[in-house]
Amino acid sequence: MSVPSGVVVVGASAAGLATAEALRRKGYRGEVSVVGAEPHLPYDRPPLSKQVLSGAWDPKRARLRTEETLAALRAEFVLGDPAVALDAGSRTVRTASGRVLGGDAVVVATGLRPRTLPGQDGLSGVHVLRTLDDALALRGELKESVRVVVVGEGVLGAEIAATARGLGAEVTMAGPQPAPLAAQLGPMVAELLADLHAERGVALRLGAGVTGLTGQDGRVTGVRLGTGEVLPADVVVVAIGAEPATGWLAGSGLRVADGVVCDSRCRAADGVYAAGDVARWEHATLGSLRLENRTNAVEQALAVADNILGAERHYTPVPYFWTDQFDAKIHVFGLPSATAEVSVVEGDPAGRRFVALYREDGRATGVLGWNMPKQARLHRQELVAAVTPAV
Amino acid sequence: MKVTVDEDKCCGAGQCVLLAPDVFDQREDDGIVVLLDAAPPEELHAAVREAAAVCPAAAIDVDENA
Numbered sequence: 001m002s003v004p005s006g007v008v009v010v011g012a013s014a015a016g017l018a019t020a021e022a023l024r025r026k027g028y029r030g031e032v033s034v035v036g037a038e039p040h041l042p043y044d045r046p047p048l049s050k051q052v053l054s055g056a057w058d059p060k061r062a063r064l065r066t067e068e069t070l071a072a073l074r075a076e077f078v079l080g081d082p083a084v085a086l087d088a089g090s091r092t093v094r095t096a097s098g099r100v101l102g103g104d105a106v107v108v109a110t111g112l113r114p115r116t117l118p119g120q121d122g123l124s125g126v127h128v129l130r131t132l133d134d135a136l137a138l139r140g141e142l143k144e145s146v147r148v149v150v151v152g153e154g155v156l157g158a159e160i161a162a163t164a165r166g167l168g169a170e171v172t173m174a175g176p177q178p179a180p181l182a183a184q185l186g187p188m189v190a191e192l193l194a195d196l197h198a199e200r201g202v203a204l205r206l207g208a209g210v211t212g213l214t215g216q217d218g219r220v221t222g223v224r225l226g227t228g229e230v231l232p233a234d235v236v237v238v239a240i241g242a243e244p245a246t247g248w249l250a251g252s253g254l255r256v257a258d259g260v261v262c263d264s265r266c267r268a269a270d271g272v273y274a275a276g277d278v279a280r281w282e283h284a285t286l287g288s289l290r291l292e293n294r295t296n297a298v299e300q301a302l303a304v305a306d307n308i309l310g311a312e313r314h315y316t317p318v319p320y321f322w323t324d325q326f327d328a329k330i331h332v333f334g335l336p337s338a339t340a341e342v343s344v345v346e347g348d349p350a351g352r353r354f355v356a357l358y359r360e361d362g363r364a365t366g367v368l369g370w371n372m373p374k375q376a377r378l379h380r381q382e383l384v385a386a387v388t389p390a391v
Numbered sequence: 392m393k394v395t396v397d398e399d400k401c402c403g404a405g406q407c408v409l410l411a412p413d414v415f416d417q418r419e420d421d422g423i424v425v426l427l428d429a430a431p432p433e434e435l436h437a438a439v440r441e442a443a444a445v446c447p448a449a450a451i452d453v454d455e456n457a
Contacts, residue, residue, distance in 0.1 A: 018444060021444060022444065025440060025444075044448075044449055046402075046447070046448070064449055293447075294447040295404065295406065295445065295447045298444055298445045298447070299445055302441070302444065302445070320404065320406070320447075322402050322403070322404060322447070324402070329402075329403060329421075329422070331403065331404065331405075331422075369422075371421075372422070373403030373404070373405060373417060373421065373422020374403070374405060374417040374418065374419055374422045376405075376422075377404070377405030377408065377409070377417065377422070380405075380409075
């Protein structure tokens with residue numbers, strides 16, 4: 001493919017911004033437009049459940065770039081105007097306000113939409129956490145002694161529970177897994193997380209599904225469990241996962257199946273690419289993947305930018321995410337699973353400082369560090385051979 | 392080129408060390424970034440720019456005009 005005369009990036013968060021920046025860094029001089037649903041300049045999402053929610057950071061600190069840096073990019077930012085349609089054949093994007101943007105290349109980087117519980121929309125006091133506005137709305141309700149129920153025991157739910165507890169709220173974490181992150185990290189680490197949350201005063205009501213919410217006069221009053229029990233709540237946070245934001249792609253001609261389906265070069269159609277949380281692509285050694293993490297947003301954007309410029313690069317990252325909960329800083333490389341065999345290769349779980357190696361069928365599949373970031377990163381090398389395709 | 396790091400933002404991912412080990416390291420105890428060379432030589436500039444781009448905590452700043 002020849003170098004495109006214009007690129008339209010749909011999504012103005014980490015992946016979208018990184019695409020635009022990488023194109024410029026590689027010397028691309030054509031037009032670049034970045035379309036964002038939110039009115040804000042690009043900001044970082046990981047701090048939303050931690051530093052922004054706790055109030056430790058002014059929201060401005062979460063901005064990814066200064067206005068001057070963005071201006072120097074020579075990209076047109078169309079913000080507060082979500083894309084509502086794409087025609088993949090003509091590579092034309094239409095926005096809610098009726099604007100039409102066309103390019104020789106289009107990048108889909110629209111991220112995720114949080115899942116919700118039935119009936120939550122009509123009730124005040126019920127929150128999700130995906131955007132800066134979500135974080136600020138929730139922060140406004142988190143005070144000492146407020147009864148907060150976090151529905152969801154994954155990364156986001158566990159981080160929100162820890163932050164809310166740190167602000168003095170009476171926090172309960174609910175969800176169907178036996179311990180936080182059990183499905184992702186397996187029983188050994190999940191039980192340590194459960195101990196940590198319990199020690200810090202988070203009430204764990206795990207192992208039972210949540211069926212709905214109770215309310216009075218338009219305000220939430222509790223969370224109903226599958227057992228029939230109701231957990232009383234002044235504030236409820238729903239963190240039960242998210243879906244790729246692909247609704248706007250209906251009729252686009254792109255294949256959508258839990259994400260925008262791409263080939264090994266992150267290409268969804270001729271001249272159309274996807275990056276970040278929304279992208280499902282064929283990893284040469286790990287198979288069909290969609291990763292919801294911050295590092296992937298940028299690394300995949302770099303691969304997309306290379307490929308827009310004609311590189312034919314296969315995207316084969318070693319997956320990575322981290323999570324901070326209370327004083328635990330957990331770093332995860334590769335794809336650990338609940339069924340993997342887990343062995344401690346450095347440190348001691350009893351001292352809450354260790355590195356664990358995950359193995360399946362005798363092959364290393366994941367590395368997890370608990371308060372040992374550097375050592376975990378060094379053990380990452382054990383995954384590289386398994387993940388990097390033979391040339 | 393002048394490189395600065397924000398230790399308070401750093402999450403200890405170590406992605407910068409993987410890309411530019413002559414410029415970045417991590418502290419042994421908490422994994423926070425250690426800047427080895429604030430004015431790296433030109434042959435490392437591309438790697439440093441990529442490290443700044445992929446830093447998942449946006450903790451690395453590169454001033455191209457310094």
